[in-house]
Amino acid sequence: MERTFVMVKPDGVQRGLVGEVISRLERRGLRLVAAKFMWVSEELAAAHYAAHEGKSFYDGLIQYITSGPVMAMVWEGPNAIAAVRQTMGATHPTKADPGTIRHDFALEIGRNLTHASDTEPGSAEKEIQLWFKPEELVDWSREIDRWLFE
Numbered sequence: 423m424e425r426t427f428v429m430v431k432p433d434g435v436q437r438g439l440v441g442e443v444i445s446r447l448e449r450r451g452l453r454l455v456a457a458k459f460m461w462v463s464e465e466l467a468a469a470h471y472a473a474h475e476g477k478s479f480y481d482g483l484i485q486y487i488t489s490g491p492v493m494a495m496v497w498e499g500p501n502a503i504a505a506v507r508q509t510m511g512a513t514h515p516t517k518a519d520p521g522t523i524r525h526d527f528a529l530e531i532g533r534n535l536t537h538a539s540d541t542e543p544g545s546a547e548k549e550i551q552l553w554f555k556p557e558e559l560v561d562w563s564r565e566i567d568r569w570l571f572e
């Protein structure tokens with residue numbers, strides 16, 4: 423079982439797409455572990471996007487992510503990290519496959535609605551620890567899990 427960090431960015435919240443994102447992840451079979459609706463501080467934004475510091479789009483990215491509240495979440499399931507990246511689609515919405523969230527709802531790379539941990543080893547764990555306290559992660563199971571998890 424894997425856990426991954428997911429965020430509906432400020433544009434997704436403003437456009438009323440929080441439910442759509444949650445619904446798609448639920449229908450995929452993933453299990454919600456944690457969620458909080460919050461403003462992102464400059465400090466948290468900088469820590470979260472540290473890998474992009476110095477890039478041409480960095481200042482705009484920090485401005486974007488701190489411009490309104492976000493829905494931060496942790497989801498789990500077998501291969502959850504790759505599964506969620508696939509459901510979100512490629513970073514640039516016009517390169518995202520039809521049927522993905524970024525394809526179906528977005529146009530610009532700087533307004534691409536969601537974040538999901540990448541598949542680099544350790545990325546998801548690091549992001550979960552950055553965004554959530556251990557006691558905010560809910561351990562539970564569903565009756566239907568045996569029909570989703572082999």
Ligand code: IDP
Pocket residue numbers: 479483512513531532533534536537538540
């Ligand atoms: P990801 O969100 O698919 O993992 P990353 O390459 O990690 O993509 O970039 C993080 C975020 O930075 C993207 O989701 C997007 O919002 C923003 N971003 C990346 N590249 C550009 C760009 O060239 N222009 C504007 N924003 C960008």
Ligand code: MG
Pocket residue numbers: 540
């Ligand atoms: Mg990334």
